[in-house]
Amino acid sequence: MTSDRPRRPATMEDVAIRAGVSRALVSIVFRDAPGASPVNRRRVLAAAEELSYRPDQRARLLGRNRSRTIGVVFGLHHEFHAELVERLYQVTQDSGYELALGATAPTRGERQAVQSLIDYRCEALILIGPFLSRRTIEELARELPVVVMARALRSRAVDVIRTDDVNGARLAVEHLIGLGHRRIAHAHGQRAPGAAERRNGYRAAMRAAGLEREILLLPGGLTDEDGERAARHMLSRTSSPTAVTAFNDQCAAGMLATVRKRGVGVPENLSLVGYDDSRIASFATVALTTVGQDGYALAACALSRAIARADSTAEPTGEVLVPPRLVVRQTTARPALDAPVRRSRRSDPPPASRSN
Numbered sequence: 001m002t003s004d005r006p007r008r009p010a011t012m013e014d015v016a017i018r019a020g021v022s023r024a025l026v027s028i029v030f031r032d033a034p035g036a037s038p039v040n041r042r043r044v045l046a047a048a049e050e051l052s053y054r055p056d057q058r059a060r061l062l063g064r065n066r067s068r069t070i071g072v073v074f075g076l077h078h079e080f081h082a083e084l085v086e087r088l089y090q091v092t093q094d095s096g097y098e099l100a101l102g103a104t105a106p107t108r109g110e111r112q113a114v115q116s117l118i119d120y121r122c123e124a125l126i127l128i129g130p131f132l133s134r135r136t137i138e139e140l141a142r143e144l145p146v147v148v149m150a151r152a153l154r155s156r157a158v159d160v161i162r163t164d165d166v167n168g169a170r171l172a173v174e175h176l177i178g179l180g181h182r183r184i185a186h187a188h189g190q191r192a193p194g195a196a197e198r199r200n201g202y203r204a205a206m207r208a209a210g211l212e213r214e215i216l217l218l219p220g221g222l223t224d225e226d227g228e229r230a231a232r233h234m235l236s237r238t239s240s241p242t243a244v245t246a247f248n249d250q251c252a253a254g255m256l257a258t259v260r261k262r263g264v265g266v267p268e269n270l271s272l273v274g275y276d277d278s279r280i281a282s283f284a285t286v287a288l289t290t291v292g293q294d295g296y297a298l299a300a301c302a303l304s305r306a307i308a309r310a311d312s313t314a315e316p317t318g319e320v321l322v323p324p325r326l327v328v329r330q331t332t333a334r335p336a337l338d339a340p341v342r343r344s345r346r347s348d349p350p351p352a353s354r355s356n
Contacts, residue, residue, distance in 0.1 A: 010051035019047035030055045054142050069098050070306050071117030073110060074128040076103040078222065079250060080276040080293070081128045084149065087299035088126070097123075097307060114140065123310035126302050127151075129193040145309030145316075147302050150293075151193035152319075159305040160319040161298055165194045168291040168324035169201025172245040172273040175289070175326055177209050180334045181243040181271060184211070187220030187230040187255060189247030198275065202245060216241060220251045227254020235262055242270065242335040249274035249281045249290055256286065256331065267333035277327050287330035297322045 012030075016023040021040055028035045029044040036044070047053075072088060074081040085101065092099055100120050102113030110132050117125060124145040130137065134155055140146055141157040148160045169186075176184050186202040189195030199217065206215050220230040227246060231254065234240055246252035252274030256266055264270050274281055277292030301320050308314050 010048075010053040012053070012055070014051055015044060015047045015053050018051060019043045054139075067121040067123055068096060069100050069120065069122045070303065070310070071100045071102055071114075071120065071122035071125045072128065073102045073104065073113045073117065073125065073130065076105045076108075078129065079278045079280060080150075080248065080295075083276075083278060083295050084128055084299055087295040088303060090296070091300045091303050095303065095307060097303075097310075111136075118143065124306040126306055131191075131193065141316075145306060147306045147309075149298060149302050152197055155316075156318075157316060159302075159309070159316045161302045161305065162194070162319070162321065163293045163298065163324050164321040165197035165324075166201035166204065168275060168293075169198040169245065170205040171324060171326045172275070172291050173202055173205035173209075175328070176243045176245070176271055176273065176332065177205075177211075179243075179271065179332060182211055183214050183216075183239070183241040184243045184245065185216040185218050185234065185241040187218040187227065187234075187244055187246040187251055189251070190219070190221050190226075192222055192247065195247060198247060214241075218244070220247045222248060222250060224250050224254035224257070227251040227256075228258045229254075231255040231258035231262075235259065235264070240270075243272070243332070244270065245273045245275070247275060249276045249278045249288060252288055252290070252331075253280050253286055256288070266331050268336055271332040271335070273332060281327070281329070289329045289332040290327050292325045292327045294322050294325070 012026050013023055016026045019026065021044060025036055025040060026044050029041050072085060074085050088099060100117055100122055102117045104110050104113050110130060114125065122144070124147065125140070126147045126149060127137070129150040130148060134153060137146060137148065137153065138155055138157040146158040148158050150162050151160070152162060153160050173184060184206065186199065188199050203215055206212060218230045218233055220226050227250065230251065234244065244255065246255060252272055256272055259266060259270055266272055272288065274288045274290035277290045280286055281288040281290045301322070305317065309316070
């Protein structure tokens with residue numbers, strides 16, 4: 001009869017028995033210290049792989065030479081990720097630590113970026129907006145300290161540093177309501193980190209204002225192209241909104257360019273709010289009203305936790321929420337009663353979602 005008990009994690013002693021060597025030799029191999037022959041190293045590593053053994057971070061910290069390097073995994077094509085990396089460099093000065101970057105891209109996944117930083121002997125990892133599953137992140141946290149930025153994650157194994165995205169979305173909606181808008185849509189971020197919280201904040205603000213029947217979710221995303229699709233979807237509707245909050249500034253910029261090409265004035269006919277207050281939002285040709293994230297505060301908090309964990313055996317302290325702020329520029333104004341948003345003459349796509 002098979003036991004329902006979870007299998008006990010393998011220990012260094014188990015690896016030593018499987019490899020037929022001493023426990024001290026196993027320790028030498030995992031500390032990458034001299035004293036083990038190439039044959040014995042291969043034997044120990046093979047045994048560890050067979051047993052799914054992962055060395056304890058605290059033991060590794062006490063027994064190795066320090067690299068004093070913090071690894072950062074970020075999206076190469078995400079503008080706000082790049083700005084957070086820049087802030088991390090600012091706060092790293094005089095810390096006694098260096099940063100090692102692991103970029104992700106369509107041709108390079110997060111697992112590959114993480115493994116490259118582990119191979120670089122980083123003492124802790126900062127993951128910016130990771131798409132990795134919680135289980136994968138928690139498994140990684142057994143090997144070395146992990147700090148997650150810009151994503152909500154309920155886990156006792158990692159530190160989480162993020163903006164209060166529910167409140168950020170609420171700020172955007174309340175700004176538009178204050179201008180007199182009622183038909184306010186949200187171009188959401190699909191499954192991107194932070195998307196669920198921003199959807200929830202949008203819905204909650206609309207309901208609080210008695211506008212539940214006006215809730216409209218447009219399929220958006222992370223990029224300009226996603227914003228273009230969201231704009232085409234919106235313009236094809238029989239009754240278009242007078243204002244839109246977008247998942248991020250890049251999505252908003254794509255929407256802005258598309259509606260202007262169709263002859264829709266912003267903010268004369270349509271008000272538009274982004275999210276992040278990234279560089280693109282401040283360009284003179286964009287001048288986007290947006291919800292700003294405090295990149296410096298996020299970076300300072302993430303780095304301090306990563307260093308504290310790397311320097312000691314401290315446990316994760318949980319989640320830290322950094323307040324957002326509204327940045328008003330030139331893409332929002334009072335709705336024009338005599339200038340409704342023009343409809344596209346193209347065929348209608350499937351109707352926009354009014355749920356999740």
